[in-house]
Amino acid sequence: MTTATPSTLPATAGWFARAEAWLDDKGKVAWLAAMVLGFVFFWPVGLALLFYMIWSKRMMSCRKSRTARMPQGFRTMRSSGNAAFDAYKAETLRRLEEEQDGFEAFLKRLRDARDKAEFDQFMEERSRRAGPPATDAETSS
Template identity: 35%
Template sequence: MNTTALIRPAWTPATIALMVVGFMVFWPLGLAMLAYILWGDRLDGFKRSVNTEGFFRNCGKNSRSKHYGFNRTGNVAFDDWRSAELERIEEERRKLDEARDEFDAYVRELRRAKDQEEFDRFMNNRKPRSDAGSSSTEIRDPGL
């Protein structure tokens, strides 16, 4: 570690001043500075021991693989069973999504038919009563 740095994990006037200012501004900052003074020399060893590529590998958006973010356990039978169950659940989800889409289409069609019926009723009630005897042409949807 560089021992000539102004802020290093040791009891130097700069680190003591930062700790005191940290406690005055917001106590967790002072506590963090105290922890850095006491245990900061171990920080380099900690950084070397943590493999950041391996540690953060599964944090990305595209990290979901065939196993849905789960690592292999080493037990082939369990891993195969889990994969099969996850595929079965995914198939059920697809079926539910299709059923929901069909239901949404059905509800849209019901609403369209109800709107058409209400519109037709409005148009029939809008006509003057004197035209009731004359032939009226209704606007009908060929799909109904």
């Protein structure tokens, strides 16, 4: 879906297209504010805006939020034009990713140790509740 800004719309564009382009240019907050004001002043307008936003997927396609939905590599790997800074940034990002992987491995080991301790405790409580195993002499009398 292509969104136009108010300045790129032709002069013959209707008021709805201009309003839609203006709201798209302002982002999600403008769409939400318009919907809330629609509910406050005349509830069918707010309801119509809500249905329009759901139908057109406005909350997912506002231009301001596109960079937030991009994968990590696309946002961070743009060149700044300075080779030294780009090398520093790449090295720092690589180091941070290694640290993150190490931290996630550490957390996994902690979770595994906690799970093992909880399981061992469960098995110990279960064996205490069951009591000593009955012998054949006790069961036959």
